[in-house]
Amino acid sequence: MGENIVVIGAVALGPKAACRCKRLNPDARVVLLDRGARISYGGCGIPYYVSGDVSDADELQSTSFHMLRDVAFFRDTKDIEARPRTEALSIDRAKKTVRVRQLDTGVEEDLPYDKLVLATGSSPRALPIAGADLPGVSAVADLDAAIKIREGLTAGQVGSAVIVGAGFIGLEMAVALADMWGIETTVVEYAPLILPTVLSPTLARIIQLHMEEKGVRFRLAAQVTAVQGDGKAERVVVKGPGGEETIDADMVIMSVGVTPNSGLAKAAGLEVSPRGGIVIDEEMRTSDPDIFAGGDCAEIKNLVTGQNFFLPLGSLANRQGRVIGDNLCGLHSRFPGAAGAWCVKLFEQNASGVGLTLEGARRAGLDAVSVHVSQFDRAHFYPDKDFMYLELVAERGTGRVLGVQGVSAMGDALVGRIGAVAALMPHRPTVTDLSLLELPYSPPFSSAMDIVNMLGNVGENILTGRNESVDPLEFARLFADRDNPELFFLDCRELGNAQTYLEKYPGLWHHIPQGQLAGRLGEVPRDRRVVVLCNSGARSYEALLTMRHAGFTNVVNVAGGVASLSAVGADPKAQ
């Protein structure tokens, strides 16, 4: 079984596949090559290296117990031949060889393989704008690029920065620059919201407000049209809803997504999707059964839509690497796909999600509805707690859960909830499954009726038509139109909560505590749209039911109540 295994790409999936293969079959001869000088590092840690949280780049390339994963490490501890600074030029599938060039010497040779692994990763997408090649403009392509960025910061050359793209990396880099280095930072995003592919407008707004409080500026629904400067980046031109403006920027970081590195595969005649990802089967084989691919260069199955998709995440790469390692040795391990679980920490706020957003679901042709809830992340009587905001995206008719997203200052607590939903996603859960979901319970960790259960309960009430809600941003639009005589805003909290609103909006803000509503329905007009709200959306749901039972037909409940309005900056008290 002394097969020759060649692995192209040595960042995440490549080393994992190589090491697992060697553990299963110590006689295999494994060569692990990479264009870069650094191998086997945690690319997801780059923003924490740029911020200085991680003091040395070597830490990203080390084991938990501080051994640097370099050529000697792979040779001595893994019996693997690692070749950094080595580029794979072409694959001869008939002869089963890979043509490689040592980048420092220029020497080329043909490496024979019995089995080949493509772990070629992805590359940052480039924006075709003037000045994109000026010094000071960069992408967070790899650890070497990150080291250059941090050198610039350390040298004190950067006073202002513009980040193009409000995805995960863009926002994490914004935190790194603004938080630790005190740099005037502006994020420019083409979509009208941050994290546009993974969050709803409501949840995105909560994060955006928090980042703005921390000093990061945003230009949304905007694009950078040029980078300008005298021999280096000094400012960018931004075109947004309000016209064109120029923003100072000694540093410009492009983070507008990545594309799979599939050129080598394509040139070798392997199947590549129209989106550019290498096509693989469940055993992670390409269209050539002796060639495997995985990680950022390949497409996997989306467990929610059933379609293939491109999901460049280090965690997937690691798990896929083990599957490839198995299959290199004749096992038949499967990688079933992913639902798309993610999380991100941004200053003291956190966001996490899995599956589709409402917009994503609709784009996938699904008849979807979304549900917003707010609740304490632990027992409400427990001293140390905070609000959590969760949203459910579900399919009408089937009640199937298509996605759940959330925001909370309690990051681990939020990620735990999303992790539980993520674990369920391959089993096509319904909202009833969330209602009944069994989670560990104790007051320091959760409520007896956990927020995930509550999300299922509310989702079921919405899907069956028992409840009808507007989300916090919809409320904001309605309240901006509050002089409209067709609207009737009804606060069903106790007077102590409502008083300020009554004084601030006389004649427009109406108040009947939920406990008195059944006896005071005569005060509520039947010919107007009644927008009823409380602190969390729970009592206002009871009020809605009372009104419906009395024959009211046009009542909506503000999802998440004042807790959510406040989080998105739409609490009428504060306006």
Place this chain on the structure above:
Amino acid sequence: MGENIVVIGAVALGPKAACRCKRLNPDARVVLLDRGARISYGGCGIPYYVSGDVSDADELQSTSFHMLRDVAFFRDTKDIEARPRTEALSIDRAKKTVRVRQLDTGVEEDLPYDKLVLATGSSPRALPIAGADLPGVSAVADLDAAIKIREGLTAGQVGSAVIVGAGFIGLEMAVALADMWGIETTVVEYAPLILPTVLSPTLARIIQLHMEEKGVRFRLAAQVTAVQGDGKAERVVVKGPGGEETIDADMVIMSVGVTPNSGLAKAAGLEVSPRGGIVIDEEMRTSDPDIFAGGDCAEIKNLVTGQNFFLPLGSLANRQGRVIGDNLCGLHSRFPGAAGAWCVKLFEQNASGVGLTLEGARRAGLDAVSVHVSQFDRAHFYPDKDFMYLELVAERGTGRVLGVQGVSAMGDALVGRIGAVAALMPHRPTVTDLSLLELPYSPPFSSAMDIVNMLGNVGENILTGRNESVDPLEFARLFADRDNPELFFLDCRELGNAQTYLEKYPGLWHHIPQGQLAGRLGEVPRDRRVVVLCNSGARSYEALLTMRHAGFTNVVNVAGGVASLSAVGADPKAQ
């Protein structure tokens, strides 16, 4: 649909069922009665009230937004007639009436019902020992009992306490007494470990050591045989492995489990299990289709064993209450059962789990094996992190996951992992499902290969025989026998880690870095049992493979490595 609904028991499930029923069917007439003066409170919060974390008992009985859930609350906001201090004496199923007595007036009456709900809860088990009725001896039966305990504490009458039973409530009470009130606290437990039904000896030891550091004393494998004192509790007699001793105790708290309150059901001829739980179907109906039961008084299906079991948890009661509320109104909602997810915070340590322990699995007749791993709870290069210790219990042959338990100082992070496994449990996951489990990933929250994935990987390696390990307590027993010439202890870390051990145990502690092992196998005896260890168990697994490949047949790897040895107080360096 103006049916009469009577709900007996108004703590957790009762109010939930009543409120859901009223929301679905506002015309129902619902009476909610309870023996106690306080209704609808969070019983799980009692230890936090006793500690003083929760300042006022009313907080446990209030909504998230500080409305006290009393008779007026239920009348005004829920249109439910709540009757505290009212005992249900008997059920006449033929006439469909419940005989009740108002405890303050003694007045009795028959309440007619169309549908009846039994939410009678459970009662603390009493120990039949001398002095158990002395003042100062109590159980944490309900909020009134807790109020009395706290009054005693506030009055400064308590200097020392003994808690009988090291289950959840016993340990939470120990924290409450020792932490906030500075009381000399001893916990006496019949089993040889704390949390004996839910944790392995190894994980229990980690928690115990932490609680001992905080000042709590333990007497394990011991029992209280008498409470003594002059008109009130002053001391207890404890019989343990070392003989009999007397321990001062102004306060004695009995927390040796609870038994279901099923007397009323039994007297009415409803089916009750030999263990005393009311028997219900998946729609939570008793053997009388017009009578529902749930919460602590009923048995539910254990999703791991397939047998019925008794699991008194507030979170289950709440979810079951909603199911009963549905079914009272003619829906057909199902409660499928539970895998038994739990969590507990004890000072700055936390434990959580789901499913069976190794011992529990063996008692259930399953051929089970357990796996212990240690890993950082987040990316190892991320600055703010801590160790997490997880254990997997899996079935040989099928590879089915029977349970997962863990301990970590990062409570939410631990509970999140267990929650993900809990979500999977109804789907009968295998260790491969854990290997592939998709969880949200970002360095501030997890490793790219999450500890749950790692647990699956190690589990698979153990089940397939590729890896063979001893857990930290087994290592401790082996190391205590270190002069045994059949044992060979091999440290495969770098010299910097091993140096102290080599100096402390010359001739007994052997050292070959894993990276040099393949070339130095001649130094390792083939006729002895090689116990190989590193910091976490990962490198020692590589070393084990190297030795096996070279024909060694008697090698075991120390699961969790020195990280776990240190956590259970078995690091040879510290002895």
